[in-house]
Amino acid sequence: xxxxxxxxxxxxxxxxxxxxxxxxxxxxxxxxxxxxxxxxxxxxxxxxxxxxxxxxxxxxxxxxxxxxxxxxxxxxxxxxxxxxxxxxxxxxxxxxxxxxxxxxxxxxxxxxxxxxxxxxxxxxxxxxxxxxxxxxxxxxxxxxxxxxxxxxxxxxxxxxxxxxxxxxxxxxxxxxxxxxxxxxxxxxxxxxxxxxxxxxxxxxxxxxxxxxxxxxxxxxxxxxxxxxxxxxxxxxxxxxxxxxxxxxxxxxxxxxxxxxxxxxxxxxxxxxxxxxxxxxxxxxxxxxxxxxxxxxxxxxxxxxxxxxxxxxxxxxxxxxxxxxxxxxx
Ligand SMILES: C[S@@+](CC[C@H](N)C(=O)[O-])C[C@H]1O[C@@H](n2cnc3c(N)ncnc32)[C@H](O)[C@@H]1O
Numbered sequence: 001x002x003x004x005x006x007x008x009x010x011x012x013x014x015x016x017x018x019x020x021x022x023x024x025x026x027x028x029x030x031x032x033x034x035x036x037x038x039x040x041x042x043x044x045x046x047x048x049x050x051x052x053x054x055x056x057x058x059x060x061x062x063x064x065x066x067x068x069x070x071x072x073x074x075x076x077x078x079x080x081x082x083x084x085x086x087x088x089x090x091x092x093x094x095x096x097x098x099x100x101x102x103x104x105x106x107x108x109x110x111x112x113x114x115x116x117x118x119x120x121x122x123x124x125x126x127x128x129x130x131x132x133x134x135x136x137x138x139x140x141x142x143x144x145x146x147x148x149x150x151x152x153x154x155x156x157x158x159x160x161x162x163x164x165x166x167x168x169x170x171x172x173x174x175x176x177x178x179x180x181x182x183x184x185x186x187x188x189x190x191x192x193x194x195x196x197x198x199x200x201x202x203x204x205x206x207x208x209x210x211x212x213x214x215x216x217x218x219x220x221x222x223x224x225x226x227x228x229x230x231x232x233x234x235x236x237x238x239x240x241x242x243x244x245x246x247x248x249x250x251x252x253x254x255x256x257x258x259x260x261x262x263x264x265x266x267x268x269x270x271x272x273x274x275x276x277x278x279x280x281x282x283x284x285x286x287x288x289x290x291x292x293x294x295x296x297x298x299x300x301x302x303x304x305x306x307x308x309x310x311x312x313x314x315x316x317x318x319x320x321x322x323x324x325x326x327x328x329x
Pocket of ligand 1: 032059143
């Protein structure tokens with residue numbers, strides 16, 4: 001290649017790297033602001049006292065940074081995709097790093113339930129989680145989402161990511177802890193069933209949509225406090241077992257055994273669809289979804305505050321939103 005061509009290629013590469021670094025730091029700040037909003041609304045992060053947290057899908061690190069800044073005793077552990085597999089760069093400030101340990105791994109490759117030997121011989125499968133199975137956390141954050149630029153490698157990868165995080169998160173949540181999870185479209189059957197699960201397992205459940213992000217879309221955060229202390233807390237272990245069985249099926253089910261996507265009836269071990277449609281359940285769902293839909297409606301009416309374009313990078317696409325694929329209630 002002529003000399004001027006290689007220096008031009010270098011120049012292009014630098015421009016691309018700079019753009020990617022700018023995007024990353026934009027999302028890092030944005031995620032901090034999102035968690036500030038969640039905490040302002042739900043008071044889920046205490047300012048003082050011991051606080052151990054687990055942050056799944058933690059990169060670029062905005063949630064973690066917010067928690068470590070607010071509570072100087074907080075200590076966390078996170079798992080997120082490797083950079084070379086399309087993950088975000090981890091941008092946690094140096095001053096906080098001694099209180100946080102990050103493990104780079106694909107959350108869908110932990111063996112969360114027994115699998116046939118032919119599958120576990122796949123060298124990509126991690127037999128154990130990167131923390132002691134007896135460890136329990138005060139706050140569990142489940143925000144691992146495939147970024148828009150990535151198409152799933154296997155059928156149902158998106159659903160496996162969601163179910164994997166729920167298994168890991170519910171197992172690791174301390175009695176009375178707080179669990180925060182990003183979900184999409186409260187009116188979808190599977191989302192409604194997962195909300196029902198959180199509702200019965202915990203003492204306080206809120207669905208919250210940050211104004212500054214995903215405003216026109218159906219994504220939202222569910223903040224569940226008092227894990228293991230709700231009216232259906234005695235079902236906790238059975239529900240985790242149900243999620244594990246489902247995880248096996250999503251992993252090795254499907255026509256050719258390569259995995260499959262989540263269907264409406266898969267979560268019947270939480271609540272059947274007919275019962276979900278009873279007035280009492282629908283009233284509760286509407287109560288939970290109201291704040292989310294109000295923010296979404298404002299945004300769809302053009303009242304979004306502030307629009308992404310005003311936040312510094314005009315036209316930047318939100319890479320965190322997954323497209324829901326499941327029928328409505
Ligand atoms: C919405 S971002 C999380 C933002 C984060 N809460 C923060 O505060 O910065 C989703 C993250 O999940 C990660 N992710 C996606 N698929 C994953 C997987 N299979 N395993 C682990 N991490 C994954 C992405 O790389 C991305 O960093």
